[in-house]
Amino acid sequence: MGKKVLIIDDSSTMRKIVTRSLRQAGLDFDTILEAGDGVEALQVLQNESVDIILSDINMPNMDGIEFLRQKAGIDAIKAIPVIMITTEAGADILTEAKSLGAAGSIKKPFTPDQVSDIIGPLV
Amino acid sequence: MDWEQHVIDATTEVFSTMLMMEVTPELPRLETIEPFDHSITGMVGMAGQYKGMLAIHACDQVAMAITSNFLGLEVDSLNDDVKDAFGELANMLAGSIKAYLSDNSRDIQLSIPSAVCGQNYSIDFHPHRRSTMVPFTSAEGTFLVELQLEHQS
Amino acid sequence: MDLSAAIIDSTSDVFSTMIPLDAIPGSPITEKMLSFHESITGMLGFSGDIKGMLRLHCPSMVALAITGSLLGMEVEQIDDDVHDAIGELANMVAGGLKVNLAEHNKNIELSIPTAIGGISYTIHGLASAERITIPFALKTGQMLVELEFIRA
Numbered sequence: 001m002g003k004k005v006l007i008i009d010d011s012s013t014m015r016k017i018v019t020r021s022l023r024q025a026g027l028d029f030d031t032i033l034e035a036g037d038g039v040e041a042l043q044v045l046q047n048e049s050v051d052i053i054l055s056d057i058n059m060p061n062m063d064g065i066e067f068l069r070q071k072a073g074i075d076a077i078k079a080i081p082v083i084m085i086t087t088e089a090g091a092d093i094l095t096e097a098k099s100l101g102a103a104g105s106i107k108k109p110f111t112p113d114q115v116s117d118i119i120g121p122l123v
Numbered sequence: 124m125d126w127e128q129h130v131i132d133a134t135t136e137v138f139s140t141m142l143m144m145e146v147t148p149e150l151p152r153l154e155t156i157e158p159f160d161h162s163i164t165g166m167v168g169m170a171g172q173y174k175g176m177l178a179i180h181a182c183d184q185v186a187m188a189i190t191s192n193f194l195g196l197e198v199d200s201l202n203d204d205v206k207d208a209f210g211e212l213a214n215m216l217a218g219s220i221k222a223y224l225s226d227n228s229r230d231i232q233l234s235i236p237s238a239v240c241g242q243n244y245s246i247d248f249h250p251h252r253r254s255t256m257v258p259f260t261s262a263e264g265t266f267l268v269e270l271q272l273e274h275q276s
Numbered sequence: 277m278d279l280s281a282a283i284i285d286s287t288s289d290v291f292s293t294m295i296p297l298d299a300i301p302g303s304p305i306t307e308k309m310l311s312f313h314e315s316i317t318g319m320l321g322f323s324g325d326i327k328g329m330l331r332l333h334c335p336s337m338v339a340l341a342i343t344g345s346l347l348g349m350e351v352e353q354i355d356d357d358v359h360d361a362i363g364e365l366a367n368m369v370a371g372g373l374k375v376n377l378a379e380h381n382k383n384i385e386l387s388i389p390t391a392i393g394g395i396s397y398t399i400h401g402l403a404s405a406e407r408i409t410i411p412f413a414l415k416t417g418q419m420l421v422e423l424e425f426i427r428a
Contacts, residue, residue, distance in 0.1 A: 010253070011360050011364065012356075012357075012360070013343075013346075013347070013356070013357045013360030013361050013364065014360070014364060016347045016357065017294075017346050017347060017361070017364070020346070020347055020348030020349070021294075023348065024348065058174065058273055058275065058388075059273070060253040060273055063273075063274075063275075087367055087368060087370075087371035087386075107371075108294075108364075108367075108368050108371065109289065109290040109293040109294040109368045109372075110293060110294065111293045111294070114293075158394060159394075164392075166390070167321060168320055168321015168322065168323070168329065168386075168387025168388075169321070169387050170321065170322055170323045170324070170384075170385035170386055170387045171323070171385050174385075174386065174387050174388050175387060175388055176320075176321065176387055176388055176390050178390075203400070203403075206400040207400075207403075210400070210402065232323035232324065232327075232385060233321070233323060233327075234320075234321025234322055234323050234327055234328060234329055234387055235321070235327050235328050235329060235401070235402050235405055235424065235425070235426060236402065237329055237399060237400060237401050237402070237424070238399070238400040239317075239392055239397055239398070239399050239400070240397065240398055240400065241394055241395075241396045241397025241398060242394075242395065242396045242397075243394045243395040243396055243397070244392055244393065244394025244395070244396070244397040245392070245393055245394055246390060246391070246392050247356075247359050247360070247363065247390055247391050247392075271388060271390070273388065
Protein backbone atom coordinates (compact mmCIF):
# COMPACT_ATOMS: atom_id res chain seq x y z
CA MET A 1 0.00 0.00 0.00
CA GLY A 2 3.01 2.26 0.49
CA LYS A 3 1.74 3.92 3.66
CA LYS A 4 3.98 6.50 5.25
CA VAL A 5 4.12 7.82 8.80
CA LEU A 6 6.06 10.76 10.20
CA ILE A 7 7.13 10.56 13.85
CA ILE A 8 8.05 13.90 15.46
CA ASP A 9 9.85 13.76 18.81
CA ASP A 10 13.02 15.42 20.10
CA SER A 11 14.18 12.14 21.62
CA SER A 12 15.49 9.70 19.04
CA THR A 13 14.94 6.97 21.60
CA MET A 14 11.28 7.89 21.91
CA ARG A 15 11.02 7.76 18.10
CA LYS A 16 12.39 4.21 18.24
CA ILE A 17 9.92 3.28 20.98
CA VAL A 18 7.03 4.61 18.91
CA THR A 19 8.34 2.73 15.87
CA ARG A 20 8.45 -0.48 17.88
CA SER A 21 4.89 0.11 19.14
CA LEU A 22 3.60 0.63 15.61
CA ARG A 23 5.18 -2.64 14.58
CA GLN A 24 3.71 -4.47 17.58
CA ALA A 25 0.35 -2.88 16.93
CA GLY A 26 0.40 -4.59 13.56
CA LEU A 27 0.48 -1.28 11.72
CA ASP A 28 2.84 -1.95 8.87
CA PHE A 29 4.04 1.29 7.43
CA ASP A 30 6.29 0.98 4.42
CA THR A 31 8.13 4.12 5.30
CA ILE A 32 8.75 5.62 8.70
CA LEU A 33 10.06 9.17 8.58
CA GLU A 34 11.37 10.99 11.61
CA ALA A 35 11.79 14.60 12.66
CA GLY A 36 13.27 16.07 15.84
CA ASP A 37 10.95 19.07 16.09
CA GLY A 38 8.23 20.97 14.26
CA VAL A 39 10.68 22.84 12.03
CA GLU A 40 12.28 19.62 10.82
CA ALA A 41 8.84 18.10 10.35
CA LEU A 42 7.71 20.95 8.07
CA GLN A 43 10.89 20.49 6.04
CA VAL A 44 10.25 16.76 5.69
CA LEU A 45 6.66 17.47 4.61
CA GLN A 46 7.85 19.71 1.78
CA ASN A 47 9.33 16.70 0.03
CA GLU A 48 7.35 13.75 1.29
CA SER A 49 3.67 13.02 1.39
CA VAL A 50 2.69 11.05 4.47
CA ASP A 51 -0.53 9.35 5.56
CA ILE A 52 -0.35 10.19 9.25
CA ILE A 53 1.78 12.18 11.67
CA LEU A 54 2.52 11.23 15.28
CA SER A 55 3.83 14.18 17.25
CA ASP A 56 5.23 14.91 20.68
CA ILE A 57 4.07 18.20 22.23
CA ASN A 58 7.06 19.50 24.21
CA MET A 59 9.92 20.04 21.78
CA PRO A 60 12.57 22.69 21.23
CA ASN A 61 12.54 25.09 18.24
CA MET A 62 8.93 24.39 17.35
CA ASP A 63 6.65 22.45 19.67
CA GLY A 64 3.75 20.22 18.69
CA ILE A 65 1.11 22.92 19.16
CA GLU A 66 2.90 25.46 16.98
CA PHE A 67 3.51 22.71 14.42
CA LEU A 68 -0.26 22.09 14.26
CA ARG A 69 -0.88 25.81 13.84
CA GLN A 70 1.62 26.14 10.97
CA LYS A 71 0.49 22.94 9.31
CA ALA A 72 -3.13 24.15 9.35
CA GLY A 73 -2.03 27.08 7.20
CA ILE A 74 -0.39 24.98 4.48
CA ASP A 75 -2.93 23.68 1.96
CA ALA A 76 -0.80 20.79 0.72
CA ILE A 77 -0.52 19.17 4.17
CA LYS A 78 -3.37 20.49 6.26
CA ALA A 79 -5.53 17.38 5.75
CA ILE A 80 -2.95 14.90 7.07
CA PRO A 81 -4.19 13.52 10.42
CA VAL A 82 -1.98 14.25 13.43
CA ILE A 83 -2.01 12.24 16.66
CA MET A 84 -0.38 13.89 19.66
CA ILE A 85 1.74 11.68 21.93
CA THR A 86 2.17 13.08 25.40
CA THR A 87 2.98 12.16 28.98
CA GLU A 88 1.14 14.77 30.89
CA ALA A 89 -0.42 17.42 28.71
CA GLY A 90 -3.36 18.98 30.54
CA ALA A 91 -6.89 18.95 29.15
CA ASP A 92 -6.45 22.58 28.07
CA ILE A 93 -3.47 21.78 25.86
CA LEU A 94 -5.21 18.76 24.35
CA THR A 95 -8.30 20.88 23.70
CA GLU A 96 -6.10 23.45 21.98
CA ALA A 97 -4.50 20.67 19.92
CA LYS A 98 -7.97 19.46 18.91
CA SER A 99 -9.04 22.97 17.94
CA LEU A 100 -5.93 23.22 15.76
CA GLY A 101 -6.91 20.05 13.96
CA ALA A 102 -5.28 17.20 15.89
CA ALA A 103 -7.13 13.97 15.17
CA GLY A 104 -6.52 12.51 18.61
CA SER A 105 -3.97 11.82 21.28
CA ILE A 106 -2.13 8.94 22.89
CA LYS A 107 -0.98 9.15 26.49
CA LYS A 108 2.28 7.56 27.55
CA PRO A 109 2.57 4.83 28.71
CA PHE A 110 0.62 3.20 25.91
CA THR A 111 0.01 -0.37 24.81
CA PRO A 112 0.26 -1.56 21.20
CA ASP A 113 -3.54 -2.08 21.37
CA GLN A 114 -4.12 1.56 22.26
CA VAL A 115 -1.83 2.57 19.41
CA SER A 116 -3.71 0.37 17.00
CA ASP A 117 -7.16 1.54 18.25
CA ILE A 118 -6.29 5.17 17.76
CA ILE A 119 -4.14 5.06 14.65
CA GLY A 120 -5.63 2.04 12.88
CA PRO A 121 -8.89 3.75 11.79
CA LEU A 122 -6.97 6.68 10.34
CA VAL A 123 -4.74 4.78 7.91
CA MET B 124 16.25 29.39 21.77
CA ASP B 125 19.33 30.96 23.21
CA TRP B 126 19.53 30.71 26.97
CA GLU B 127 23.27 31.29 27.09
CA GLN B 128 23.09 34.89 28.25
CA HIS B 129 20.73 33.97 31.08
CA VAL B 130 23.20 31.36 32.27
CA ILE B 131 26.06 33.86 32.14
CA ASP B 132 24.13 36.64 33.88
CA ALA B 133 22.77 34.38 36.62
CA THR B 134 26.13 32.74 37.32
CA THR B 135 28.05 36.01 37.36
CA GLU B 136 25.46 37.53 39.68
CA VAL B 137 25.19 34.62 42.11
CA PHE B 138 28.97 34.17 42.36
CA SER B 139 29.69 37.87 42.82
CA THR B 140 26.98 38.45 45.41
CA MET B 141 26.96 35.23 47.40
CA LEU B 142 30.53 34.03 47.06
CA MET B 143 32.42 37.23 46.36
CA MET B 144 34.00 35.41 43.45
CA GLU B 145 34.70 36.86 40.05
CA VAL B 146 33.91 34.34 37.34
CA THR B 147 34.54 34.61 33.61
CA PRO B 148 32.38 32.81 31.06
CA GLU B 149 34.12 30.87 28.31
CA LEU B 150 32.65 29.78 24.99
CA PRO B 151 29.72 27.37 25.43
CA ARG B 152 30.50 23.71 24.94
CA LEU B 153 29.11 22.38 21.70
CA GLU B 154 30.32 18.80 21.82
CA THR B 155 29.27 16.07 24.13
CA ILE B 156 31.38 16.09 27.23
CA GLU B 157 33.57 13.48 28.82
CA PRO B 158 32.28 11.62 31.89
CA PHE B 159 32.94 13.51 35.11
CA ASP B 160 35.88 12.24 37.09
CA HIS B 161 35.87 12.77 40.88
CA SER B 162 33.30 15.49 40.53
CA ILE B 163 30.11 16.84 41.97
CA THR B 164 26.95 18.07 40.29
CA GLY B 165 24.29 20.15 41.98
CA MET B 166 20.97 20.13 40.16
CA VAL B 167 17.40 21.32 40.39
CA GLY B 168 14.33 20.81 38.21
CA MET B 169 12.24 23.67 36.81
CA ALA B 170 8.54 23.15 36.13
CA GLY B 171 5.60 25.16 34.91
CA GLN B 172 5.51 27.44 31.88
CA TYR B 173 9.14 26.53 31.29
CA LYS B 174 10.32 23.03 32.06
CA GLY B 175 13.93 22.21 32.55
CA MET B 176 16.86 21.33 34.69
CA LEU B 177 19.74 23.44 35.90
CA ALA B 178 23.03 21.82 36.87
CA ILE B 179 26.41 23.02 38.08
CA HIS B 180 29.34 20.67 37.68
CA ALA B 181 32.82 20.93 39.25
CA CYS B 182 35.66 18.59 40.11
CA ASP B 183 36.11 17.80 43.80
CA GLN B 184 38.96 20.28 44.36
CA VAL B 185 37.13 23.20 42.76
CA ALA B 186 33.91 22.23 44.53
CA MET B 187 35.64 22.33 47.91
CA ALA B 188 37.18 25.73 47.16
CA ILE B 189 33.84 27.15 46.01
CA THR B 190 32.15 25.77 49.12
CA SER B 191 34.83 27.34 51.32
CA ASN B 192 34.02 30.73 49.81
CA PHE B 193 30.30 30.08 50.02
CA LEU B 194 30.27 29.01 53.68
CA GLY B 195 33.19 31.14 54.80
CA LEU B 196 35.03 28.23 56.33
CA GLU B 197 37.78 25.86 55.33
CA VAL B 198 36.51 22.72 53.60
CA ASP B 199 39.03 19.94 53.00
CA SER B 200 36.88 16.94 52.20
CA LEU B 201 33.87 16.26 50.03
CA ASN B 202 31.50 16.33 53.00
CA ASP B 203 27.80 17.07 53.33
CA ASP B 204 28.54 20.81 53.32
CA VAL B 205 29.89 20.60 49.78
CA LYS B 206 26.92 18.55 48.59
CA ASP B 207 24.42 20.87 50.26
CA ALA B 208 26.27 23.91 48.92
CA PHE B 209 26.11 22.59 45.35
CA GLY B 210 22.41 21.82 45.65
CA GLU B 211 21.88 25.31 47.00
CA LEU B 212 23.98 26.90 44.24
CA ALA B 213 21.86 25.12 41.64
CA ASN B 214 18.79 26.40 43.43
CA MET B 215 20.02 30.00 43.41
CA LEU B 216 21.12 29.89 39.78
CA ALA B 217 17.77 28.45 38.72
CA GLY B 218 15.96 31.03 40.87
CA SER B 219 17.87 33.82 39.19
CA ILE B 220 17.25 32.44 35.68
CA LYS B 221 13.59 32.03 36.55
CA ALA B 222 13.40 35.75 37.29
CA TYR B 223 14.86 36.59 33.83
CA LEU B 224 12.33 34.35 32.11
CA SER B 225 9.19 35.59 33.75
CA ASP B 226 7.99 38.49 35.86
CA ASN B 227 5.41 36.28 37.44
CA SER B 228 7.20 33.99 39.85
CA ARG B 229 4.33 31.50 39.80
CA ASP B 230 4.97 30.74 36.13
CA ILE B 231 8.07 28.68 36.88
CA GLN B 232 8.56 26.65 39.99
CA LEU B 233 11.66 24.88 41.22
CA SER B 234 11.83 21.33 42.50
CA ILE B 235 14.07 20.54 45.45
CA PRO B 236 17.79 20.47 44.68
CA SER B 237 20.03 17.46 44.92
CA ALA B 238 23.67 16.65 44.41
CA VAL B 239 25.33 13.81 42.57
CA CYS B 240 28.94 12.98 43.16
CA GLY B 241 31.24 10.20 42.22
CA GLN B 242 34.46 8.91 40.77
CA ASN B 243 32.95 8.46 37.37
CA TYR B 244 29.55 9.41 36.03
CA SER B 245 28.06 11.18 33.08
CA ILE B 246 24.96 13.25 32.61
CA ASP B 247 23.07 13.49 29.38
CA PHE B 248 24.01 16.56 27.44
CA HIS B 249 22.32 17.31 24.16
CA PRO B 250 24.09 20.17 22.44
CA HIS B 251 22.03 21.71 19.63
CA ARG B 252 18.86 20.41 21.20
CA ARG B 253 17.77 22.29 24.25
CA SER B 254 20.87 22.36 26.40
CA THR B 255 23.34 25.12 27.04
CA MET B 256 26.60 24.32 28.81
CA VAL B 257 28.82 27.26 29.73
CA PRO B 258 32.25 26.82 31.33
CA PHE B 259 33.37 29.47 33.83
CA THR B 260 36.88 30.16 35.02
CA SER B 261 37.68 31.60 38.42
CA ALA B 262 40.63 31.90 40.75
CA GLU B 263 39.52 28.59 42.25
CA GLY B 264 39.39 26.73 38.94
CA THR B 265 36.88 25.89 36.24
CA PHE B 266 33.29 24.78 36.59
CA LEU B 267 30.36 24.23 34.22
CA VAL B 268 26.82 25.53 34.38
CA GLU B 269 24.28 23.67 32.32
CA LEU B 270 20.72 24.65 31.51
CA GLN B 271 18.19 22.43 29.80
CA LEU B 272 15.02 24.30 29.16
CA GLU B 273 11.92 24.20 27.05
CA HIS B 274 9.04 26.64 26.83
CA GLN B 275 5.59 25.17 27.13
CA SER B 276 2.80 25.86 24.69
CA MET C 277 -2.59 9.54 50.99
CA ASP C 278 -0.39 6.51 50.54
CA LEU C 279 2.54 7.63 48.41
CA SER C 280 4.16 4.18 48.46
CA ALA C 281 1.07 2.74 46.85
CA ALA C 282 1.02 5.60 44.33
CA ILE C 283 4.66 4.89 43.35
CA ILE C 284 3.94 1.18 43.00
CA ASP C 285 0.79 1.81 40.97
CA SER C 286 2.35 4.24 38.53
CA THR C 287 5.50 2.13 38.08
CA SER C 288 3.54 -1.08 37.60
CA ASP C 289 1.24 0.70 35.17
CA VAL C 290 4.16 1.72 32.94
CA PHE C 291 5.59 -1.80 33.02
CA SER C 292 2.27 -3.51 32.31
CA THR C 293 1.53 -1.27 29.35
CA MET C 294 4.94 -0.77 27.74
CA ILE C 295 7.56 -3.11 29.18
CA PRO C 296 6.70 -6.79 29.17
CA LEU C 297 9.10 -7.68 32.00
CA ASP C 298 8.11 -8.74 35.51
CA ALA C 299 8.90 -6.04 38.07
CA ILE C 300 7.76 -7.13 41.50
CA PRO C 301 7.53 -4.41 44.16
CA GLY C 302 9.09 -5.07 47.57
CA SER C 303 8.96 -3.35 50.95
CA PRO C 304 10.09 0.28 51.09
CA ILE C 305 13.79 0.87 51.81
CA THR C 306 14.65 3.44 54.46
CA GLU C 307 18.33 4.19 53.72
CA LYS C 308 18.83 7.86 52.91
CA MET C 309 22.25 7.84 51.28
CA LEU C 310 22.26 5.86 48.10
CA SER C 311 25.42 4.73 46.29
CA PHE C 312 25.42 3.21 42.87
CA HIS C 313 27.88 1.15 40.84
CA GLU C 314 27.60 0.48 37.13
CA SER C 315 24.15 2.02 37.12
CA ILE C 316 21.87 4.52 35.44
CA THR C 317 19.56 6.88 37.26
CA GLY C 318 16.69 8.57 35.44
CA MET C 319 15.38 11.56 37.33
CA LEU C 320 13.11 14.52 37.15
CA GLY C 321 12.04 17.26 39.49
CA PHE C 322 8.53 18.37 40.25
CA SER C 323 6.94 21.27 42.03
CA GLY C 324 3.53 22.41 43.21
CA ASP C 325 1.56 21.17 46.22
CA ILE C 326 4.42 18.75 46.80
CA LYS C 327 7.98 19.57 45.67
CA GLY C 328 10.59 16.99 45.05
CA MET C 329 12.45 14.66 42.75
CA LEU C 330 11.60 11.27 41.40
CA ARG C 331 14.57 9.02 40.68
CA LEU C 332 14.66 5.64 39.14
CA HIS C 333 17.88 3.72 39.70
CA CYS C 334 18.79 0.77 37.51
CA PRO C 335 21.91 -1.39 37.54
CA SER C 336 23.28 -1.57 34.00
CA MET C 337 21.88 -5.05 33.34
CA VAL C 338 18.41 -3.91 34.36
CA ALA C 339 18.72 -0.74 32.25
CA LEU C 340 19.74 -2.82 29.20
CA ALA C 341 16.81 -5.22 29.68
CA ILE C 342 14.31 -2.36 30.08
CA THR C 343 15.66 -0.47 27.07
CA GLY C 344 15.70 -3.62 24.94
CA SER C 345 12.11 -4.24 25.89
CA LEU C 346 11.02 -0.65 25.20
CA LEU C 347 12.76 -0.57 21.83
CA GLY C 348 11.86 -4.10 20.89
CA MET C 349 15.44 -5.05 20.10
CA GLU C 350 18.51 -6.49 21.74
CA VAL C 351 20.51 -3.72 23.47
CA GLU C 352 23.97 -4.80 24.50
CA GLN C 353 25.77 -1.72 25.63
CA ILE C 354 25.04 1.42 27.55
CA ASP C 355 24.57 4.19 25.01
CA ASP C 356 22.42 7.27 24.51
CA ASP C 357 19.36 5.11 23.87
CA VAL C 358 19.68 3.52 27.29
CA HIS C 359 20.09 6.91 28.99
CA ASP C 360 17.11 8.31 27.08
CA ALA C 361 14.97 5.25 27.76
CA ILE C 362 15.59 5.35 31.52
CA GLY C 363 14.92 9.11 31.54
CA GLU C 364 11.71 8.49 29.62
CA LEU C 365 10.73 5.73 32.06
CA ALA C 366 11.17 8.16 34.98
CA ASN C 367 9.09 10.67 33.04
CA MET C 368 6.26 8.19 32.53
CA VAL C 369 6.27 7.06 36.17
CA ALA C 370 6.17 10.72 37.25
CA GLY C 371 3.31 11.35 34.79
CA GLY C 372 1.35 8.53 36.45
CA LEU C 373 2.14 9.92 39.87
CA LYS C 374 0.90 13.33 38.77
CA VAL C 375 -2.47 11.86 37.77
CA ASN C 376 -2.66 9.89 40.99
CA LEU C 377 -1.90 12.96 43.11
CA ALA C 378 -4.45 15.04 41.21
CA GLU C 379 -7.11 12.51 42.25
CA HIS C 380 -6.21 13.45 45.82
CA ASN C 381 -6.40 17.16 45.03
CA LYS C 382 -2.64 17.62 45.00
CA ASN C 383 -1.31 19.27 41.88
CA ILE C 384 2.27 19.00 40.68
CA GLU C 385 4.12 20.20 37.59
CA LEU C 386 6.98 18.13 36.17
CA SER C 387 10.42 19.21 34.98
CA ILE C 388 12.16 17.39 32.12
CA PRO C 389 13.88 14.05 32.66
CA THR C 390 17.65 13.64 32.86
CA ALA C 391 19.71 10.50 33.18
CA ILE C 392 22.95 10.02 35.04
CA GLY C 393 25.05 6.96 34.59
CA GLY C 394 28.41 5.75 35.65
CA ILE C 395 30.76 3.37 37.33
CA SER C 396 30.36 4.89 40.76
CA TYR C 397 28.25 7.74 42.10
CA THR C 398 26.15 8.73 45.06
CA ILE C 399 23.09 10.93 45.26
CA HIS C 400 22.62 13.32 48.09
CA GLY C 401 19.20 14.80 48.78
CA LEU C 402 17.92 17.43 51.13
CA ALA C 403 18.25 16.55 54.80
CA SER C 404 14.83 18.04 55.46
CA ALA C 405 13.05 16.05 52.76
CA GLU C 406 11.09 12.84 53.19
CA ARG C 407 12.05 9.85 51.08
CA ILE C 408 10.21 6.77 49.99
CA THR C 409 12.18 4.18 48.05
CA ILE C 410 10.48 1.13 46.60
CA PRO C 411 12.57 -1.74 45.22
CA PHE C 412 11.29 -3.65 42.20
CA ALA C 413 12.70 -7.10 41.52
CA LEU C 414 13.39 -7.85 37.87
CA LYS C 415 14.99 -10.97 36.48
CA THR C 416 18.17 -9.02 35.74
CA GLY C 417 18.40 -7.25 39.11
CA GLN C 418 16.80 -4.71 41.34
CA MET C 419 15.42 -1.36 40.24
CA LEU C 420 14.77 1.33 42.86
CA VAL C 421 12.10 3.99 42.48
CA GLU C 422 12.80 6.79 44.89
CA LEU C 423 10.57 9.73 45.70
CA GLU C 424 12.19 12.55 47.63
CA PHE C 425 9.79 15.31 48.60
CA ILE C 426 8.74 18.10 50.87
CA ARG C 427 5.12 18.99 51.41
CA ALA C 428 4.53 22.62 50.48
